[in-house]
Amino acid sequence: MTHDRRHPRGSIRSRLLIGFLLMSLVTLGLSTLLSAVMDLRLFRGQMIRDLEVLAAVVGENCVSSLVFQSPETAVRHLSSLQGEYQIRLAVLLDTDGGTFAHWARAPGEGPSLGRGPLKGWLAADVEVSHSILYDGRPIGRLILRGRLDELRRQFLNYLGIGAPAALATLGIAWTLALGLQRRIGGPILALARRSRAISADRDFSVRLPDPGAGEEITTLVQGFNAVLQGLAERESELARQYRALDQANEKLRHLAMDLAMIEEKEKSRLAAELHDGPLQQLALAQIHIEVATQRKHEESSDRLQLGIELLSGAIRELRSLQFDLSPPVLETGGLPAALSWLAESTQRRWGLTMTFRQVGTLPALDRPRKVLLFQCARELVMNVVKHARARVGRIELTRRDGCLELLVEDDGVGFRASPDPSDACTSGGYGSRGVCERLALVDGALTLENLKPGARVRLWIPIGPETR
Amino acid sequence: MGVAPRPAAASGDDPNLIADLKVAYLYNFTRFIEWPQSSLGARFDICLVGAPDLAEAARALERSDKAVEGRPCSIRQLGTSAVLDACRILVIGEGAVGQLAELVDRSAGKPILVVGNAPGLAHRGAAIGFVLRPDILGEGQRLRFEINPSALQGRGLKVSAQLYDVAEVIR
Numbered sequence: 226m227t228h229d230r231r232h233p234r235g236s237i238r239s240r241l242l243i244g245f246l247l248m249s250l251v252t253l254g255l256s257t258l259l260s261a262v263m264d265l266r267l268f269r270g271q272m273i274r275d276l277e278v279l280a281a282v283v284g285e286n287c288v289s290s291l292v293f294q295s296p297e298t299a300v301r302h303l304s305s306l307q308g309e310y311q312i313r314l315a316v317l318l319d320t321d322g323g324t325f326a327h328w329a330r331a332p333g334e335g336p337s338l339g340r341g342p343l344k345g346w347l348a349a350d351v352e353v354s355h356s357i358l359y360d361g362r363p364i365g366r367l368i369l370r371g372r373l374d375e376l377r378r379q380f381l382n383y384l385g386i387g388a389p390a391a392l393a394t395l396g397i398a399w400t401l402a403l404g405l406q407r408r409i410g411g412p413i414l415a416l417a418r419r420s421r422a423i424s425a426d427r428d429f430s431v432r433l434p435d436p437g438a439g440e441e442i443t444t445l446v447q448g449f450n451a452v453l454q455g456l457a458e459r460e461s462e463l464a465r466q467y468r469a470l471d472q473a474n475e476k477l478r479h480l481a482m483d484l485a486m487i488e489e490k491e492k493s494r495l496a497a498e499l500h501d502g503p504l505q506q507l508a509l510a511q512i513h514i515e516v517a518t519q520r521k522h523e524e525s526s527d528r529l530q531l532g533i534e535l536l537s538g539a540i541r542e543l544r545s546l547q548f549d550l551s552p553p554v555l556e557t558g559g560l561p562a563a564l565s566w567l568a569e570s571t572q573r574r575w576g577l578t579m580t581f582r583q584v585g586t587l588p589a590l591d592r593p594r595k596v597l598l599f600q601c602a603r604e605l606v607m608n609v610v611k612h613a614r615a616r617v618g619r620i621e622l623t624r625r626d627g628c629l630e631l632l633v634e635d636d637g638v639g640f641r642a643s644p645d646p647s648d649a650c651t652s653g654g655y656g657s658r659g660v661c662e663r664l665a666l667v668d669g670a671l672t673l674e675n676l677k678p679g680a681r682v683r684l685w686i687p688i689g690p691e692t693r
Numbered sequence: 694m695g696v697a698p699r700p701a702a703a704s705g706d707d708p709n710l711i712a713d714l715k716v717a718y719l720y721n722f723t724r725f726i727e728w729p730q731s732s733l734g735a736r737f738d739i740c741l742v743g744a745p746d747l748a749e750a751a752r753a754l755e756r757s758d759k760a761v762e763g764r765p766c767s768i769r770q771l772g773t774s775a776v777l778d779a780c781r782i783l784v785i786g787e788g789a790v791g792q793l794a795e796l797v798d799r800s801a802g803k804p805i806l807v808v809g810n811a812p813g814l815a816h817r818g819a820a821i822g823f824v825l826r827p828d829i830l831g832e833g834q835r836l837r838f839e840i841n842p843s844a845l846q847g848r849g850l851k852v853s854a855q856l857y858d859v860a861e862v863i864r
Contacts, residue, residue: 289855292721294835298859359724360759 238410245402246395253394261383268379272311273351276371279309280355284367287317287326288357291365296326303328306369313350314370325365412436416449429457482593482666489596492550499547504540511536545574552599560595561587564602564620575610577618584623588688594667598631598686601660605633605682608657613637613680628685636679660684708746714836715823716750719782719808722821723761725856728781729849732804737761738779740769742796744786744810777805785819786810793817797844804849815839815863820848824861839863 283302290299296317303315303326314334316327350370357365416433423431432453433446511533518529548570555563561583568581590598602620609618615637623630660682661671669686719739737760741747751768759766761781769780773792777783783805785793790811797807797818808821815822820841825834840860845852 286855286858289725289853289859292724293718293838293859295837295859301858 238406238414241406241410242399242402245405246398249394249398249402250391253391257383257387257390261380261387264383265376265380269373269376272371272373272375273353276311276351276353276369277355279306279312280353280367280369283315283369284317284355284357284365287365287367288359291317291319291325291357292359299326300328311371311373311375312369313372314368316368318366318368320364322366412442413445416442416445420449423453427460429453429460478666482597485597485600485663485666486593489551489600493556496547496550496553499543504543504547507536507540507543511540545570549603555595555599560590560598561622563595563599564622567599567603567606568620571606571610571618577610578616579606579618579620581620582622584621587622587624587629590629590688594629594686597663597667598629601663601684602631602633604660605657609633609635609637613639615679624688625685628687630683630685632681632683634676634679634681636676639675639678639680640673657682709750711825711836712747712750713753715810716747716754718823718836718838719751719784720754720759720761720766722782722806722808722856725853726806727851727853728762728804732781732849733762733764734779735764736767737764737781738767738769739782739784740771740775740777740780741784741786742771742773742775743789743792744784745770745788746786747784747810778803780805782806782808784808784810785814790814793819800848802847806848806850807844815841815844818844820844820850821860837861 283306286302287299290296290302299317303317306312306315306328307330313331314327314329317325319325351373352368352370355367355369356363357367415436419431419433423429432450435443435446437443514529514533514536518526518533548566552563552566554566558566561581565581568579571577571579606618606620609615613635615635618633618635621632621634623632657671657673663669664671664684664686667686669684671682671684674681674683723737739751739754741751748768748770755766755768757766771777771780773789773796777796777800780800781804783796783800785796785807787810789796793809793814794817800807806821807819808823809815809817809819810823812824813822816839818841822839822841824837824839826837827833828835838860839862840852840857841863842852
């Protein structure tokens with residue numbers, strides 16, 4: 226199982242951290258903004274109120290100037306605003322709206338008015354107007370134009386305070402977020418680690434304890450444990466099915482072995498029938514013909530003699546066939562005797578020098594293994610006869626390390642291609658596949674090797690307790 | 694910095710206009726001078742002595758709804774020997790310049806504001822004296838007034854600083 230360690234959206238830890246920081250920054254930013262807006266608004270209102278009070282005071286002082294038509298005095302009063310640094314222009318209007326007197330801080334600045342109220346939060350100028358009453362009637366109006374530099378300065382102050390505060394908050398939020406991240410993300414990360422370990426070890430019997438880190442984590446752990454439970458059950462079911470499959474395979478092997486036995490029994494029965502049936506009859510016919518040749522005409526005796534010879538040949542062939550199918554010596558004399566007969570029979574029938582040797586004491590084999598080993602030996606010897614073009618061959622049977630080893634060797638042309646000793650069942654050819662399949666029934670093995678000249682085939686079968 | 698030209702009412706070329714302006718000033722003085730409450734009767738008497746040129750304008754004031762401390766203005770034309778006790782403002786015109794000193798003496802110690810309706814009277818004992826000054830633009834004359842603080846002493850009158858502001862104060 227592979228784990229994708231690339232996290233396109235970041236790990237849960239980094240996401241938690243970024244989330245905390247963003248939340249803190251947004252909260253801080255909004256609160257600072259609201260605070261600044263409120264404070265600037267109050268500050269602006271206070272500045273405008275100050276201007277209005279100033280206008281009221283100066284306007285009141287200008288009453289006598291208006292009443293007694295003394296613009297010089299009015300100018301003197303307006304000039305007193307020189308000390309108020311934020312005032313740029315003061316204009317005293319009479320009842321007709323004409324300019325009665327004016328004062329400006331900047332030389333050359335005329336009494337042009339009507340700029341209106343503050344434009345925007347940080348507008349530079351503001352105008353306030355104060356109506357001057359005398360005997361309950363308006364006799365004039367004083368207009369002051371002021372600068373709101375202070376407002377800008379205040380705004381810059383906010384920036385100066387807000388930026389370090391934001392940095393400090395960021396640091397504190399970072400520290401807090403790290404702590405919270407460990408507390409919240411810890412159980413999830415532990416869960417992820419356990420998940421990887423369980424996945425690697427394939428140990429589904431493990432159950433995670435409840436970390437007690439909140440309802441969601443508990444639900445997650447319970448869900449994880451439920452998945453593990455499901456996996457364990459599936460694993461158990463799988464193991465059970467494997468066992469059933471092994472048992473089925475074992476049965477199949479037994480069935481195959483039984484089939485081989487049935488085949489051998491059938492051959493034995495066939496051989497017996499050949500012996501008891503046609504061969505007996507042919508032998509009897511031979512006897513009758515022999516008698517006839519002694520009693521009939523000389524003329525027919527040649528033909529009868531020929532018939533006798535043919536009958537003798539057929540009898541020999543049938544007998545040989547009977548032995549091939551199931552040599553009686555395997556039942557009567559055991560495997561070494563049968564292999565000895567095989568060597569001798571091969572030499573007699575095919576003109577090949579073939580010997581058999583037994584090394585050491587052999588265990589008592591059950592019939593299936595005995596038959597199987599003989600069938601394998603006969604197959605291998607027939608391979609030598611058919612393909613090896615050999616002059617000499619030998620068969621050897623040895624008990625070795627809990628196994629029984631059968632060796633068939635010749636001095637022929639060997640295998641065409643160098644066989645793979647580890648995969649003889651597919652690389653050997655010449656009937657070795659059939660031998661392999663038979664050996665597989667009893668957990669046996671086979672190796673092939675070229676001797677230059679010649680070839681050697683070596684096979685083993687385990688000696689089971691029941692065979693001893 | 695500068696002063697805009699004043700309307701025609703400020704110029705001193707038209708005698709009627711000047712008279713109206715002077716009477717208006719008289720009334721305006723009451724807004725910047727405080728008389729003792731005990732001295733105020735049912736009416737606020739403005740007495741004219743030797744100032745017939747202000748009579749018509751003064752009558753107009755009397756007919757108007759203007760009041761001092763809630764008291765209607767009353768205009769009285771008096772002779773130089775008349776009793777002055779009820780007068781709260783005593784205007785001495787050209788016709789009584791010769792009796793100025795006597796009138797000042799007779800009103801001394803009383804809450805009477807003596808106003809001189811002729812040039813230089815503030816220098817001669819009147820508390821306030823009307824004067825005509827040339828307009829700074831040279832387009833006519835403007836009515837101004839002088840205040841003589843020493844002439845106000847001992848009369849129980851409280852004069853607002855604003856009045857001093859617009860007046861020519863005699864030191």
